[in-house]
Amino acid sequence: MDLLNGFATVLLPLNLLFAAVGVTIGTLVGVLPGIGPALTIALLLPITFNFDDPIGAFIMFAGIYYGAMYGGSTTSILLNTPGESASVATAIEGHEMAKRGRARAALATAAIGSFVAGVISTLLLAFVAKPIGELAVKFQAADYFALAVLAMVSVTALLGTSLVRGLISLVLGLFLGLVGLDSVSGQLRFTFGAPVLTEGIGITIVIVGLFAIGEVLYAASRVRNGSDEIAPLEKAPLRTGYLSREDWRRSWRPWLRGAAIGFPFGALPAGGAEVPTFLSYTFEKRRAERAGRDDFGKGAIEGVAGPEAANNASFSGVLVPLLTLGLPTSATAAVMLAAFQIFNLQPGPQLFQTSSDLVWALIASLFVGNVLLLVLNLPLIQVWVKVLEVPRPVLYSGILVLATLGVYSLSGNVLQVFLAYGIGVLGYFMRRYGFPIAPVVLGVILGPMTETQLRRALVISDGSFTAIVTRPLTLVILVLAVVSLVLPYVRRGKKLAFADED
Amino acid sequence: MTRFRSGEPVFGLVLVTLGVVALTQVWVIRGDWSVSGPRLVPLVVCTAWVLLAAVYVAQTVRSSAPGEGFDRTPLYLIATLIGYAYIVIPLGYIISTALSFVLTTRILGSRSLLRDVVIGVLLALALYLGFTSLLSIRLPRGVLPL
Numbered sequence: 001m002d003l004l005n006g007f008a009t010v011l012l013p014l015n016l017l018f019a020a021v022g023v024t025i026g027t028l029v030g031v032l033p034g035i036g037p038a039l040t041i042a043l044l045l046p047i048t049f050n051f052d053d054p055i056g057a058f059i060m061f062a063g064i065y066y067g068a069m070y071g072g073s074t075t076s077i078l079l080n081t082p083g084e085s086a087s088v089a090t091a092i093e094g095h096e097m098a099k100r101g102r103a104r105a106a107l108a109t110a111a112i113g114s115f116v117a118g119v120i121s122t123l124l125l126a127f128v129a130k131p132i133g134e135l136a137v138k139f140q141a142a143d144y145f146a147l148a149v150l151a152m153v154s155v156t157a158l159l160g161t162s163l164v165r166g167l168i169s170l171v172l173g174l175f176l177g178l179v180g181l182d183s184v185s186g187q188l189r190f191t192f193g194a195p196v197l198t199e200g201i202g203i204t205i206v207i208v209g210l211f212a213i214g215e216v217l218y219a220a221s222r223v224r225n226g227s228d229e230i231a232p233l234e235k236a237p238l239r240t241g242y243l244s245r246e247d248w249r250r251s252w253r254p255w256l257r258g259a260a261i262g263f264p265f266g267a268l269p270a271g272g273a274e275v276p277t278f279l280s281y282t283f284e285k286r287r288a289e290r291a292g293r294d295d296f297g298k299g300a301i302e303g304v305a306g307p308e309a310a311n312n313a314s315f316s317g318v319l320v321p322l323l324t325l326g327l328p329t330s331a332t333a334a335v336m337l338a339a340f341q342i343f344n345l346q347p348g349p350q351l352f353q354t355s356s357d358l359v360w361a362l363i364a365s366l367f368v369g370n371v372l373l374l375v376l377n378l379p380l381i382q383v384w385v386k387v388l389e390v391p392r393p394v395l396y397s398g399i400l401v402l403a404t405l406g407v408y409s410l411s412g413n414v415l416q417v418f419l420a421y422g423i424g425v426l427g428y429f430m431r432r433y434g435f436p437i438a439p440v441v442l443g444v445i446l447g448p449m450t451e452t453q454l455r456r457a458l459v460i461s462d463g464s465f466t467a468i469v470t471r472p473l474t475l476v477i478l479v480l481a482v483v484s485l486v487l488p489y490v491r492r493g494k495k496l497a498f499a500d501e502d
Numbered sequence: 503m504t505r506f507r508s509g510e511p512v513f514g515l516v517l518v519t520l521g522v523v524a525l526t527q528v529w530v531i532r533g534d535w536s537v538s539g540p541r542l543v544p545l546v547v548c549t550a551w552v553l554l555a556a557v558y559v560a561q562t563v564r565s566s567a568p569g570e571g572f573d574r575t576p577l578y579l580i581a582t583l584i585g586y587a588y589i590v591i592p593l594g595y596i597i598s599t600a601l602s603f604v605l606t607t608r609i610l611g612s613r614s615l616l617r618d619v620v621i622g623v624l625l626a627l628a629l630y631l632g633f634t635s636l637l638s639i640r641l642p643r644g645v646l647p648l
Contacts (some may be wrong), residue, residue: 047640164558168517169549175524178544184542187532190524213583215575220610393610394621397603400583405599405629408590409639417587421580428576433510447547455538463537 006360030071037086039211040068040332046095054343059365069089086273089281093303108242117309118257120369141456146477148450154270154484173443196415212403214427258309266317273314280306334445514559521552526577545641
């Protein structure tokens with residue numbers, strides 16, 4: 001019933017227009033090599049300033065997100081330059097398919113798979129969000145603290161190859177999150193006497209700095225070493241020629257399996273899309289090997305269909321902890337949270353009571369975004385390919401201009417622009433020496449929340465740490481956090497095996 | 503240039519140094535050391551920073567493979583960006599954006615100046631007009647009589 005009301009809101013002509021504009025801009029920016037959904041949303045955040053009503057803004061965001069994600073798959077398939085770790089799995093088989101003249105089929109199975117998985121997982125989101133929100137009301141400060149620790153630690157442990165590098169990334173993020181006014185005591189921390197730091201370092205500045213400026217600086221140091229090869233798009237006169245009957249037969253099961261893997265993994269507080277996409281890829285590969293086929297690594301369509309579906313489904317999953325607990329578990333979710341805060345909305349258990357219209361409109365707009373994505377993107381693929389042909393110097397200069405504009409228009413302050421450049425330099429060196437970027441973002445966004453909840457829990461227990469360890473739920477979550485730190489070491493052989501296989 | 507050949511331990515040392523600086527700043531925070539006070543978490547975070555960075559330095563020194571040579575392109579780019587941020591208010595958004603766009607495309611190895619100038623000017627104009635009139639976000643007008 002709530003969902004139907006949501007649809008009633010979204011299907012207003014103006015909101016449909018917002019959704020369509022969002023999908024188009026999102027794809028346009030997402031197609032640019034090296035730009036993932038999180039950065040796309042961060043760059044486009046200033047647009048929301050013009051909305052009086054958050055519903056329109058969030059409808060547009062849903063469109064932008066789906067567009068950016070699909071644009072990212074397009075780049076991964078045609079160029080083999082995944083803009084975020086969640087499209088790495090897609091790039092493996094997708095680019096192989098493109099090199100063998102099957103780019104259209106790869107793009108089509110990615111788009112239709114995203115659509116199928118998006119619809120299924122959004123339905124699941126609609127069913128579980130409210131019950132979990134009601135459950136979350138019972139959570140105490142100590143539980144929130146433990147959940148946030150679990151989210152940060154597990155993402156750090158699961159990404160990248162070096163635990164020390166991952167933890168340094170996380171600690172740097174936590175530090176950036178500490179800068180500014182302490183919300184509990186009202187004291188200034190780490191401002192070094194600079195007034196610009198009093199309000200803290202905004203998440204969008206961190207994301208634009210790390211992802212846009214850091215990425216361009218890094219790409220710049222390698223841009224002279226030859227250019228990428230764009231896989232040509234084969235001529236296909238008929239729209240129905242995207243997927244053959246054989247392709248459909250081989251794709252539909254991986255789509256469903258991808259959705260089944262993606263949603264629950266995304267919904268875990270240890271969420272994100274990296275794990276489910278790789279799980280889906282490995283799963284499809286194993287199945288193919290067991291069936292006696294050896295086309296994985298040579299452009300197997302299952303290797304595109306599964307991970308793309310998992311990627312899309314995990315986003316709806318990530319919305320579960322974001323909307324019900326206020327707990328973002330991916331960079332994109334962190335920017336979404338920043339967008340909520342622009343409209344003075346605080347995601348969490350109360351959101352379903354205070355802004356139930358908005359939540360259901362958001363969920364409904366995910367369906368609409370999925371449909372529009374399919375309707376717009378399959379026919380427009382030629383246009384997106386043109387975007388890929390933009391010369392690299394022009395592209396990177398353009399990204400720098402947009403990044404600067406994004407920071408400036410958000411703050412109206414040149415000092416914030418300098419701050420973003422500084423973070424960009426940090427991001428450059430982190431990339432250069434193999435530090436994962438996502439833990440920084442999670443540290444910045446989750447750090448303050450973790451600290452507030454910890455101190456709240458400690459105040460309740462009169463400063464005794466036993467309160468945290470004696471509550472069973474809190475303890476279980478903390479133990480899980482420790483396990484996720486240790487696990488990659490225990491199973492290291494297996495983790496490395498994945499990288500070795502291809 | 504050889505100084506940068508194995509830049510990784512250097513980066514590690516910079517991280518350690520910055521961590522130590524941050525750690526000293528914990529004592530600058532006004533407040534007490536109570537578990538719910540404003541100093542505890544910063545102390546934990548900064549200590550972890552210094553320790554982890556030290557472990558990282560130890561690791562990189564032990565496996566000090568000769569790194570790739572240092573490319574100056576990022577350096578030139580960041581210098582251009584800083585210049586851009588300095589001139590954007592006095593010169594205005596359009597001129598400074600077009601200028602820095604052309605300069606960065608040069609740094610990135612573009613060879614068609616005319617194309618870059620045309621794109622730079624059009625981009626700056628489009629963004630300025632789009633943001634000021636469509637999104638009502640004010641951008642520095644500068645010296646141009648707009």
